Amino acid sequence: MAKFCRYLSLEDTDYCFPHLLANQNLNQNLGLVTADAEGCLQLCLVEVANGLRNPVAMVHANDGTHRFFIAEQVGLVWTYLPDRSRLEKPFLNISKAVLTSPWEGDERGFLGIVFHPKFKFNGKVYVYYSVEVHYEERIRISEFRISPADMNSLDHGSERIILEIEEPASNHNGGELLFGDDGYLYIFTGDGGMAGDPFGTFGNAQNKSTLLGKVLRIDVNNNDHGPLYRIPPDNPFLNDPKARPEIYAYGVRNMWRCSFDRGEPHTKEGKGRLFCGDVGQNKYEEIDIVEKGKNYGWRAREGFSCYDKKLCTNSSMDDVLPIYAYPHKMGKSVTGGYVYRGCESPNLNGLYIFGDFMSGRLMSLKEDHATGEWQYSEICMGTGQTCMFPGLINNYYQYIISFAEDEAGELYFMSTGIPSATAPHGVVYKVVDTSRYEMFFLQSLSVVQRVQVSSPMLGPSVELDQGTAGVIHCRAALLLQSWESMLSGDHQLVMGPVGWDICS
Ligand SMILES: [Ca+2]
Ligand SMILES: [Ca+2]
Numbered sequence: 001m002a003k004f005c006r007y008l009s010l011e012d013t014d015y016c017f018p019h020l021l022a023n024q025n026l027n028q029n030l031g032l033v034t035a036d037a038e039g040c041l042q043l044c045l046v047e048v049a050n051g052l053r054n055p056v057a058m059v060h061a062n063d064g065t066h067r068f069f070i071a072e073q074v075g076l077v078w079t080y081l082p083d084r085s086r087l088e089k090p091f092l093n094i095s096k097a098v099l100t101s102p103w104e105g106d107e108r109g110f111l112g113i114v115f116h117p118k119f120k121f122n123g124k125v126y127v128y129y130s131v132e133v134h135y136e137e138r139i140r141i142s143e144f145r146i147s148p149a150d151m152n153s154l155d156h157g158s159e160r161i162i163l164e165i166e167e168p169a170s171n172h173n174g175g176e177l178l179f180g181d182d183g184y185l186y187i188f189t190g191d192g193g194m195a196g197d198p199f200g201t202f203g204n205a206q207n208k209s210t211l212l213g214k215v216l217r218i219d220v221n222n223n224d225h226g227p228l229y230r231i232p233p234d235n236p237f238l239n240d241p242k243a244r245p246e247i248y249a250y251g252v253r254n255m256w257r258c259s260f261d262r263g264e265p266h267t268k269e270g271k272g273r274l275f276c277g278d279v280g281q282n283k284y285e286e287i288d289i290v291e292k293g294k295n296y297g298w299r300a301r302e303g304f305s306c307y308d309k310k311l312c313t314n315s316s317m318d319d320v321l322p323i324y325a326y327p328h329k330m331g332k333s334v335t336g337g338y339v340y341r342g343c344e345s346p347n348l349n350g351l352y353i354f355g356d357f358m359s360g361r362l363m364s365l366k367e368d369h370a371t372g373e374w375q376y377s378e379i380c381m382g383t384g385q386t387c388m389f390p391g392l393i394n395n396y397y398q399y400i401i402s403f404a405e406d407e408a409g410e411l412y413f414m415s416t417g418i419p420s421a422t423a424p425h426g427v428v429y430k431v432v433d434t435s436r437y438e439m440f441f442l443q444s445l446s447v448v449q450r451v452q453v454s455s456p457m458l459g460p461s462v463e464l465d466q467g468t469a470g471v472i473h474c475r476a477a478l479l480l481q482s483w484e485s486m487l488s489g490d491h492q493l494v495m496g497p498v499g500w501d502i503c504s
Helices: 437-442 444-453 469-490
Strands: 041-052 055-059 068-072 076-080 110-115 124-133 136-147 150-166 176-179 185-188 214-218 247-250 255-260 274-278 284-290 324-327 334-339 352-356 362-367 374-381 399-405 411-416 426-432
Touching (some): 041 068, 041 411, 055 110, 055 426, 068 110, 110 176, 124 150, 124 176, 176 255, 185 255, 284 334, 324 374, 334 399, 334 411, 352 399, 352 411
Parallel strands (some): 055 399, 255 334
Antiparallel strands (some): 041 426, 055 068, 068 076, 110 124, 124 136, 136 150, 185 214, 214 247, 274 284, 284 324, 334 352, 362 374, 411 426
């Protein structure tokens, strides 16, 4: 049986399967996203969910259910079914414990959530939130278990506090939680707050005796007995008596949204690379690839330039520069995104897509394999015919809070029109490239005719060449989706003569 994008597959073996690879029309533009005259990539959006109060994260359980879970800054997490309907009962409600306020720009709150990679078997979920304990602000990383009686809700009594870190100021609280391919939990903290990382003699981020301004890596596997977490045996600063052993990388200001690259679907190239957006101080926002034991420069450096000139000229810094930095005329608070590795928009494969919270700008980086440099392209919303398909839109709210991937690797982002933790103006958008929808649309009359003749859309098992299978799958699924929407009555189509041989 042919497998298609997401969980779509073909069952009717009598259907005349399109000879996709040999079809000139289907193959034109492959690998190219439509760009406007200024080189701005033209993408479209689907509104997936709305009415959310500062949606900070959307995650999936990686258990084959294709549910997704959206977290609001106030401390609520909602379960959505694959048809995008939302269950009434929250997946998690810790809004009483979470510290935040309606003040626009309050960086405290429920900030991150991640499912254990073996969630299907152990039912464990990890969350990252702000909390007040004895008049002291902290960030807390906790473990919850799924409710034994309800797969769509966590057992609220199961919370175990894995780690707490005192926060010396209300801003720069980090908030990302990820599991790596190594099975370890990665925690991304901020420098603690204020401006210019003023704490101690050279700030928190360069100080390896504090957990602030760091990427941490801990082992929460098999923690039902004994310590709640262990230190991975190859953490980089184990032998430094002045360093906390949890530290994986340092010199971080306030990484806001990080992701591991799933890798190129067939070659797996890029798999496991860790991308982060690190929010800047006065001048630059940056994107980093985080590696074990490395120093990301803050507060010596902001982007590529010196911030603390004395520290910056110290040759022992040996810091890693960003792969990309942009000045504050383009945006003032980076929101890290994902390397697109999904199925439905294969032209986006390999693009790192991210945004800016303040300017609302969507951006992309593409690695030049010859030079190792990352080429920047802005992302615009498609104009004219580009997004003129059922369900697609070409506008979004400005304040880009976070990005997400679904279980199949499709890309989403969350933004709001009013960035207050209590304002229900947040929306989740799916990112769609229509550069080959359009071509298809022009040909739709004959295709629909042919489909009708051959009994609709659900076709045969075919042997696919391994190297190109993903591309074939994607295009076939695109076709199927387009057919479905057209045949479902969204469009009035006059059947024309069959002019296009789509069958092999
Ligand atoms: Ca703080
Ligand atoms: Ca840096």
